[in-house]
Amino acid sequence: MSIPNPRIAILGNRVPSLNLPELEHFSDLGSLLAARAFDVVLLDMPAAYAGKVLRKLRSIPPYRYTLIYCCRDQDGWCEALGDGACPVDASEIKQLWVAWQERFRLLEQGAAPERFESRVLSWLWLRGNTYVYALRDPEVPQHYRYPLLEALADNEQINAFVWLGLMVQQGWLEEGVLVDRVRLCSECGSGRLNYIDVCAECQALDISRQPSLHCFTCGHVGPQESFLKDGVLLCPNCLCRLRHIGTDYDRPMENYRCRSCQAFFVDAEVQARCLDCGLSHTPDKLRVREVRDFRLTEAGRFRCRQEFSERSVPGFGRLNLLGGKDFYDLLSWQIQIVRRYPVPTFSLIGLRFVNLSGTLSQLGEQRGHAFIDSVADRLKETVRETDRCSRSTEEFFWIMLPHTDGKGLECVKQRLSRIAELFSAPEVSDLSLRVVSITAPDDLLDQEDGQLLLARLAGELV
Template sequence: MSRTTPRIALLGAGPYRFPGIELECYNDLASLQGNSEADVLLVDLPGEQAGPALRSLRLDPRYRFSLIYCCQDQDPWCIALGDGPPPADPGAITPLWRLWRERLGLFNRGAAPERFEERVMAWLWLRSRGEVLAVRDAGVPQHYRYPLLEVLGNEETINQFSWLQLMSQQGWLEEGELQDRLRLCTSCGSGRLNYVDVCPECQALDIGRQPSLHCFTCGHVGPQEHFLKEGVLLCPNCLTRLRHIGSDYDRPLENYRCRNCQAFFVDAAVDARCLDCGQSHAPDKLRVREIRHFRLAEAGRLRCREGFGAGAMNIERFGSLNLLPRQAFLDLLNWQLQLTRRHRDPAFSLLGLRFVNLLETLFQLGEMRGHALVDGLVERLQEAVRETDRCCRLSEEVLWLLMPHTDATGMEVVRKRLVKGAERLTAGQATPIEVRLAVFTAPDDQQEQEDAALLLARLGGQLG
């Protein structure tokens, strides 16, 4: 029989600050990992100790995805790998753990995460506000690291920044708050750069500020010391005596002199010199990298529920629902728009559906029953369309249907069928799902220079 309450273990101080809940207490990490099979962990250690302990726990397959709360001050590693401070009411841990366990059962249709991307997606899926957080670390060449990717890597060699960019391009992850912007060496990728002033003529490092004078008579410019002869100012070139600044001479803007080539200049050039490989670069030639947090995107949530086990013939589709991913759908829609813009034929139609009160339905029915209802609705809707039509579920609320060779009359027939199918499926539910529609037919409704992304955004406004 499945348990209804979690086993809770505490690492650190005694349980006096957690009244009313049963705890297994451990004084050190070794005893916890050697004797415990807890469902929820409380780490009652100072931040500088809690961070390394949490990292070790996440490396342990038993606690890779578990709820782990840090009870004292949290260092950046605690924030990146933990679940925050424990609830103010210790009794709230049980319902949180039940929700966690329910979501674990929904992930990947019950299959355990095996590949690296599945483990990362599972960790984020199990937390409603889960993020892949960047942590600043001066000890690494690129100044930032992603602790979650490190502990879930299983000693795999992963280029964290490239992997995050790939997942973002696929639509599984979306960019969060911008944390920093780095300049990196184009040779080795290091961010350890020293910016030095150099001569713009010969790029020598040995330059210095030096006052100079400009003779109006012959135009000669030189160091001020060369004009001083026995206490008076004489131009070393034409030997004119310089009495009045502004009429005989002035001080030019050139304030620097290169001790290597003797050039005078106003502003020095700047070189970015890599402290790791020694290469020099012009600052505008450096690689620019933005450091961001990342979170699970809508397409990633759908992937977590529908599964990762699609075969090679169906690798870019979501499970049994057979939906195109966002980018593939946008490419197909762009192609259709280009055809009708050029040839005005054949016509095609696009229909958007939004399940307006989906969140209310999930709240009342529970996550598992609610999502089962939505999946049934999507499958019923697909029965109403043809094999040649293409679908895309951009979020859990929004579905798009692309219908080639379908004019406005055919679009109206499909729309009525979809409305009837939705009404039959949701009839009798405590909270019927409201379906809102937006329709488009090309070339009649087509606007000049409007691409697929702009079209979906325009129609999305009608969906609300």
């Protein structure tokens, strides 16, 4: 069955190297939006205009997830909202679109993501290894913004930095390159700060650098000009004549003078004054924020797969999987219980589907999900209603078995061995299953909690 060519629209100038019957040219954004939505959009215009067009296209549902390429130079907006430079030929565009379309079909099988976090994770999942990019912008108080989050917000009030931190804590996103480190006002959170030197004694702003002298006879310290009288150096306090530096006087390190309190000091005190709220801080009281790019984790990619499966076809979603932190907390609680009350025991099984990611890539999205469904069916036959499951990555699957001793654990492992029968087909022959298990409290180490236990067992599965 031949794959149809994508419908491609060019906004701006024509691209002479692309000669496709499906290609249509539009000179302005209004005419593009008036037509039926296209599969791929090419923006042949300067980066400043392309960025504005991308902001508009990503904010409306028909082009929220569409592949959009920039044919000329790219600025930060293009990098954050687009899909990169325009491919050199039409066949490459088709290949990229086919790969994207396989994933998008899964999205279409259920309702469109309604929650903000689902829209962002879906956008990243459709593109594989891409990032939520930070963009430097002097117009915003924090100096940086995240264009993708703003475009997908649908008029929701989103604090981008707080939301990204929450996604990292939940394990859906991970930190990428450190772009910058900014300091913000502790009162209003603005990064518009003016660093000023003030008097170390009274914090007055009116200070000046002024050379001073120190009389050894009486210890008086004052401005150099007050020691000058009729062309000679004379201490204004004790009236002794100062002839030799190092013997009669010296120049102290205090070179700053406050015009308000007349104090002399070595170094001025530095204060950061917020230009938005006017509050002054010492630099150590400012909030320090690291600005980074973010990308989807393996757990985040699995969450997208699971979410689509729950909306369309049966899959791992039927196993009532717990998130990473919830599973760690539940496992730690069980460990505390069996250490205090050894009976009844519980067991834990770890499964690693070696080379699962590579196998799914070879099978493609549709066949890959069909295979996942068959694995989920076998797991469903093994897992009881009282058991709890979790997946820390695409390959690692955990089953906690309450009230299960060593003998019961062996029975469960025998049933799990049926999963390996699914790996006999040639297209999944590179896939293998590794199993590790423990029974608590006998197999626990001292001071071991849920997270440390999973880390130890995961090491045995590598």
